[in-house]
Amino acid sequence: MPGNLIGERFVTMSFGESHGTCIGTVIDGCPPGLALTESDIQKELDKRKPGQSVITTQRKEADKVSIISGLFNNLTTGAPICMIIWNKDSDSRSYESVKTIPRPGHSDFTSLVKYGGFSDYRGSGRFSGRLTATFVMAGAVSQKLLHDVLGIETIAYTKQIGDICIDDIQLDVAREIRYTNDTRCPNNEFAKKMSESILEARRGGDSLGGVVEAVTLGVPVGLGEPIFSSLESDLSKALFSIPAVKAVEFGSGFRGCAMLGSKNNDTFYKDQNKIMTRTNNSGGILGGLSNGMPLVIRVGFKPAASILKPQRTLNLDTGDEVELSVSGRHDPCVVPRAVPVVESMVSLVLADHAIRSGHIPAVLKS
Numbered sequence: 001m002p003g004n005l006i007g008e009r010f011v012t013m014s015f016g017e018s019h020g021t022c023i024g025t026v027i028d029g030c031p032p033g034l035a036l037t038e039s040d041i042q043k044e045l046d047k048r049k050p051g052q053s054v055i056t057t058q059r060k061e062a063d064k065v066s067i068i069s070g071l072f073n074n075l076t077t078g079a080p081i082c083m084i085i086w087n088k089d090s091d092s093r094s095y096e097s098v099k100t101i102p103r104p105g106h107s108d109f110t111s112l113v114k115y116g117g118f119s120d121y122r123g124s125g126r127f128s129g130r131l132t133a134t135f136v137m138a139g140a141v142s143q144k145l146l147h148d149v150l151g152i153e154t155i156a157y158t159k160q161i162g163d164i165c166i167d168d169i170q171l172d173v174a175r176e177i178r179y180t181n182d183t184r185c186p187n188n189e190f191a192k193k194m195s196e197s198i199l200e201a202r203r204g205g206d207s208l209g210g211v212v213e214a215v216t217l218g219v220p221v222g223l224g225e226p227i228f229s230s231l232e233s234d235l236s237k238a239l240f241s242i243p244a245v246k247a248v249e250f251g252s253g254f255r256g257c258a259m260l261g262s263k264n265n266d267t268f269y270k271d272q273n274k275i276m277t278r279t280n281n282s283g284g285i286l287g288g289l290s291n292g293m294p295l296v297i298r299v300g301f302k303p304a305a306s307i308l309k310p311q312r313t314l315n316l317d318t319g320d321e322v323e324l325s326v327s328g329r330h331d332p333c334v335v336p337r338a339v340p341v342v343e344s345m346v347s348l349v350l351a352d353h354a355i356r357s358g359h360i361p362a363v364l365k366s
């Protein structure tokens, strides 16, 4: 099962299964000299962990991280950094049926065929949203690296749940409040409405999707490599690696496709010594390279596949169509828990490119 590595110079591997012994990550290529403790990682993991509110899965996991290599005196050494979380609260009973009766919208059918029935299907195995905890562990290191060396910060938040969408977002407010409500929305009134709509969907045995928006500040000009490692290519790959992601948009995105060039072009001006653009329809990327403006990315999540409402599917043993109602503990909407995951994936890509372009040195200064 290859495909578990991402990055060229800041390389991250994700390992483990949802109901296996543990999940974890190995980072190869983090420069020596970065101040790092388990609490730096735990702080980010706590934003994603399950069972924190009525609108997420009720699986209870503390998601307590252990850093088992790559640190000495709370500084990175340059050696691989391995981090793990032990799985504590797995209940595999409701997954026996997925071997023969695949859930519509989930990975049961494709993984069964591809891996000849050998893959671990318990709790969706490698395809579970639980694996995004491994992305967040690695993401926390890249976020700290980008922040400490270059002052780069990524702020993601829930922009849309179902058909409830917030357009007027103040970044300073988003920075302060997004993790203080259950939906991770930058506006408490909208957060309440979003939360109610998730609960209503769950009461009806259904689920909702939505959009996470990420804004990255402080990116220098020139991150990204033409052509196949353009910043958009690498960010898209990383973001599409998050389960349930079905769309990634930069800047004016699909809206820009309907605009005139004269409206979509961002005109340049000089503010003191910095070259800026008056608008940011490009989302901070021109020619696959960062242009010094904030990166603006929207990530679209589909409604969670596992729902109580009965749906038609196939019994693969008999070939008969049957009705399936998915019980067990599931997120009625994955978007709130995906917000720190989006921040992590953006940061992993930026750290990799910042090292590749020499913006982050091979050894950090003490």
Ligand SMILES: Cc1cc2nc3c(=O)[nH]c(=O)nc-3n(C[C@H](O)[C@H](O)[C@H](O)COP(=O)(O)O)c2cc1C
Pocket: 057, 105, 106, 107, 124, 127, 128, 129, 130, 132, 242, 243, 244, 245, 302, 304, 305, 306, 307, 329, 330, 331, 332, 334, 337, 338, 341
């Ligand atoms: C944080 C997070 C939590 C998730 N929780 C669930 C869940 O409880 N139930 C579910 O059916 N899908 C959940 N998913 C999505 C599935 O893992 C995903 O839809 C599935 O692996 C199929 O992949 P695809 O949707 O990318 O095609 C979650 C995704 C994320 C990011």
